[in-house]
Amino acid sequence: MTQEKRITHWVEGKPWTGPAARQGEVFDPALGTVCARVDYACEADVDAAVAAAGAAWSTWRTATLSRRAGVLFDFRAALLRRRAEIGAAITAEHGKVLSDADGEIARGLEVVEFACGIPALLKGQFSESVSTQIDVTSIRQPVGVCALITPFNFPAMVPLWFAPIAIACGNAVVLKPSEKDPSASLLLAECWAEAGLPPGVFNVVHGDAVAVNRLLTHPDVRAVSFVGSTPIARHVYETGTRHGKRVQALGGAKNHMIVTPDADLDAAADAAVSAGFGSAGERCMAVSVVVAVDPVGDDLVARITERMAHLRTGDGRRGCDMGPLVTGAHRDRVTSYIDAGVQAGAKLVIDGRGADVDGGEDGFWLGPTLFDNVPPEASIYTDEIFGPVLSVVRAPSFDHALDLINANPYGNGTAIFTTDGALARRFQNEVEVGMVGINVPIPVPAAAYSFGGWKSSLFGDTHAYGPDALHFFTRSKVVTSKWPRTATPAARPDLNFPGNR
Numbered sequence: 053m054t055q056e057k058r059i060t061h062w063v064e065g066k067p068w069t070g071p072a073a074r075q076g077e078v079f080d081p082a083l084g085t086v087c088a089r090v091d092y093a094c095e096a097d098v099d100a101a102v103a104a105a106g107a108a109w110s111t112w113r114t115a116t117l118s119r120r121a122g123v124l125f126d127f128r129a130a131l132l133r134r135r136a137e138i139g140a141a142i143t144a145e146h147g148k149v150l151s152d153a154d155g156e157i158a159r160g161l162e163v164v165e166f167a168c169g170i171p172a173l174l175k176g177q178f179s180e181s182v183s184t185q186i187d188v189t190s191i192r193q194p195v196g197v198c199a200l201i202t203p204f205n206f207p208a209m210v211p212l213w214f215a216p217i218a219i220a221c222g223n224a225v226v227l228k229p230s231e232k233d234p235s236a237s238l239l240l241a242e243c244w245a246e247a248g249l250p251p252g253v254f255n256v257v258h259g260d261a262v263a264v265n266r267l268l269t270h271p272d273v274r275a276v277s278f279v280g281s282t283p284i285a286r287h288v289y290e291t292g293t294r295h296g297k298r299v300q301a302l303g304g305a306k307n308h309m310i311v312t313p314d315a316d317l318d319a320a321a322d323a324a325v326s327a328g329f330g331s332a333g334e335r336c337m338a339v340s341v342v343v344a345v346d347p348v349g350d351d352l353v354a355r356i357t358e359r360m361a362h363l364r365t366g367d368g369r370r371g372c373d374m375g376p377l378v379t380g381a382h383r384d385r386v387t388s389y390i391d392a393g394v395q396a397g398a399k400l401v402i403d404g405r406g407a408d409v410d411g412g413e414d415g416f417w418l419g420p421t422l423f424d425n426v427p428p429e430a431s432i433y434t435d436e437i438f439g440p441v442l443s444v445v446r447a448p449s450f451d452h453a454l455d456l457i458n459a460n461p462y463g464n465g466t467a468i469f470t471t472d473g474a475l476a477r478r479f480q481n482e483v484e485v486g487m488v489g490i491n492v493p494i495p496v497p498a499a500a501y502s503f504g505g506w507k508s509s510l511f512g513d514t515h516a517y518g519p520d521a522l523h524f525f526t527r528s529k530v531v532t533s534k535w536p537r538t539a540t541p542a543a544r545p546d547l548n549f550p551g552n553r
């Protein structure tokens with residue numbers, strides 16, 4: 053039996069030593085056994101973390117830009133040093149295969165590298181002589197204590213979307229990671245400490261809705277970045293803004309990939325399989341619907357089926373292609389969607405239930421599953437499943453396919469596979485989705501751009517990382533100043549609204 057460990061909070065640069073009134077189980081999904089217990093913060097625990105962050109912020113906000121950049125460079129070095137250890141922790145608690153865990157660290161590192169440029173990124177603007185002897189300058193200042201609330205599916209990358217830029221901007225952070233795979237957040241905390249970040253600037257509280265709701269209502273939390281499912285994102289946005297905070301809340305997804313008859317079908321089939329089943333479909337940018345434009349359907353489904361036959365499902369530590377689902381409850385939920393899809397009349401081409409796996413007998417297994425001819429009213433089409441279930445929908449025309457995407461309540465990511473440049477251009481112009489791939493299945497923006505969806509996939513008006521993050525994690529201030537070279541001759545006060553002359 054795997055030995056259980058206790059996972060606790062990280063406050064003021066060190067592990068929490070207080071007791072825990074409540075704890076939750078953390079599983080190794082490939083074995084199906086409990087590998088740790090994680091403390092669930094009560095309101096007082098959250099208050100202690102916010103107080104530590106507030107105290108640290110009062111000093112960190114004055115740290116010079118070169119000092120902040122120095123910490124970011126050293127944090128990057130620490131992440132590189134401990135990369136394998138972080139990847140192993142992700143695989144042990146999330147289940148994704150080791151190479152995929154490493155891939156999420158790589159994408160997180162890109163954001164750290166962006167944040168290393170903070171001295172240039174935070175430059176303000178200056179206008180000389182906007183009026184007689186009057187100059188204007190704009191500056192960006194940190195907002196204060198920022199709460200980051202993150203999902204289970206990217207336990208390192210999503211915290212790295214936010215914390216490096218928030219900290220580089222001069223803020224202090226309280227991270228509330230997913231209770232399902234909490235260990236990566238503590239390894240990040242250790243990396244910050246190794247990088248010389250002052251204690252209290254980066255804190256971690258573990259737990260559930262109790263911790264989240266305290267962060268959303270705490271008077272000293274100024275900004276909240278959330279990533280998770282749409283219902284919780286909506287709750288976080290509404291509660292946080294009602295309590296006077298700036299909030300960005302990234303929600304769920306139902307990503308469609310259109311394949312037109314002129315497309316390179318081998319490339320499209322490769323893309324559908326890798327974007328549909330990578331990380332067992334537990335990605336917000338996973339492709340869950342392939343829209344095959346007539347008459348490409350039969351050929352495309354045959355090529356996808358052929359590729360799926362070679363996928364190996366099993367323990368992520370054994371070099372398999374796809375790991376287990378994160379918990380038994382989630383696996384059962386995804387399985388119930390397969391049952392519902394069959395009942396709704398969709399054609400089950402490959403059934404992942406009972407698939408052969410290379411892993412523990414009690415692991416949370418479900419093999420890659422493919423449905424064809426999925427009716428748009430079936431729950432496998434309408435709902436976010438977040439598992440290894442790929443649906444093919446047949447569309448009579450490109451216009452029909454585009455309408456399908458635009459009618460969907462989600463708008464996170466989408467892709468088109470085509471060799472028709474004019475059609476691709478029309479797609480990028482008319483599709484109501486925040487991140488668009490053209491012959492690219494998972495169009496996660498590079499770190500110098502910002503990440504975010506439209507419609508029910510994001511609440512708030514700024515996206516994650518990139519330029520939007522600089523805006524989100526700072527407040528702007530504009531200073532209008534007058535330094536006359538000679539004393540102004542005495543005159544009557546002028547009560548008119550000042551114009552620029």
Ligand code: NAD
Pocket residue numbers: 201202203204205206210228229230231259260261262264265279280281282284285287302303304305335336436438464505509
């Ligand atoms: P989730 O919504 O269950 O949990 C997200 C966070 O909210 C966790 O920290 C969790 O502890 C907390 N939480 C859960 N229930 C809560 C409640 N009732 N009140 C307050 N807080 C609560 O999401 P998840 O299952 O961890 O992650 C998967 C979801 O995240 C999927 O819907 C996926 O699409 C989405 N996601 C979106 C993006 C994006 O960029 N849009 C990225 C990654 C994941």
